[in-house]
Amino acid sequence: MQLEFYKYQGTGNDFVMIDNRSEFFPKENTQLIARLCDRRFGIGGDGLILLENDTIASNLATATNFKMVYYNSDGNQSSMCGNGGRCLVAFAKKLHVIENEATFIATDGLHHATIGDDGLVALQMIDVDAVKISPDHVFMNTGSPHHVQLVDDLENYNVKENGAAIRYGDLYGKAGSNINFVKQIDDTTFSLRTYERGVEDETLSCGTGATAVAIAMNVLGKTDASSIDLNVEGGKLVVSFDKGEGKFTNVFLKGPAEFVFKGTIEI
Known part of the structure; x- marks a missing residue:
């Protein structure tokens, strides 16, 4: 069978x-999904995303354009992926499912997104009202669980080794967590590197991770800004939010979402 895909x-x-x-x-063929994501024997990707018709939210009388089903590169269905959600919005526009606005459902609920004249996609993330502050890190769920930790010499930090040690350690149990290491650049800018569970390696960017870092840095008093610039290994993202009574609302993740290529593969 020939499978048509987009990257x-x-x-x-x-x-x-x-x-x-x-x-x-x-959808239940985890081996196939893992092979398609394999960078040597397949197409290659940090994850695989299906764009589907939505039935659940439609039954709730909520106007949605599509449904997002996300799989990590290990082949298993996973929690929300912010950059994946932004890319799916761009994909939906390419398929003429939407124009420049979308409402879709994902594993963590409804999301609204817009595509600007500059091509950047702004995706509304879930509200965050539970932030756990520990002496050396902050933990929260921004659609996926995230550990946020400030480190020295981020550029030379061994993200894979140290991230795996925390991800598989006693702190988060069997489910584990994504692990973010952070360095402050100025009052409104932070650099981060992320170890992503399911990929089990460092990725060039993580949208839910960037969201968690922005909120964590505000909670820790490292910044008073409500719009924060995040330098990730693959470029730049912006996270904005409203803060009130210990709750972060109107959380938006904004950045590029670019078509790379289209092809077919035998499955």
């Missing part, structure tokens, strides 16, 4: 995109 990337976080509105894709 997208958002600040280096890359995804295999499939139009599954006809529901032909074998």
Whole structure:
């Protein structure tokens, strides 16, 4: 069987995109998904995303354009992916499912997104009202669980080794967490590097991770800004939010979401 796919990337976080509105894709075949994401034996990607027709939210009388189904590169369905969501919005526009606005449902609920004249995609993330502050790190869920930790010499830090040690350690149990290491650049700018569970390696960018870092730095008093610039290994992202009574609302992740190529592969 010939599978048609599209490849997208958002600040280096890359995804295999499939139009599954006809529901032909074998969603339970984790080995196939892992092979498609394999950089040597498949297409290559940090994850695979299916664009599907939404039925759940439609039954709730909520106007949605599509549904996002996300798989990590290990083949397993996973929690929300911010950069993947932004890329899916760009993909939906390419398929003429939307114009410049979208409302879609993902594993963590409804999301709204817009595409600006500059091509940048701004994606509304979930509200965050539970932030756990520990002596050496901050933890929260921004659609996916994230550990945020300030480190010295971020450029030379061994993200894979240290990230894996925390991800598989006693702190987060069997489910684990994504791990973000952070360096402050100025009052409104931070650099971060992320170890992503499911990929089990450092990725060039993580949207839910950038969101967690922005909120964590505000909570820790490292910045008073409500719009924060994030330098990731694959480019730049911006996270903005409203803060009130210990809750972060109107959280938006903004950055590029670019089409790379289209092709077919035998499955």
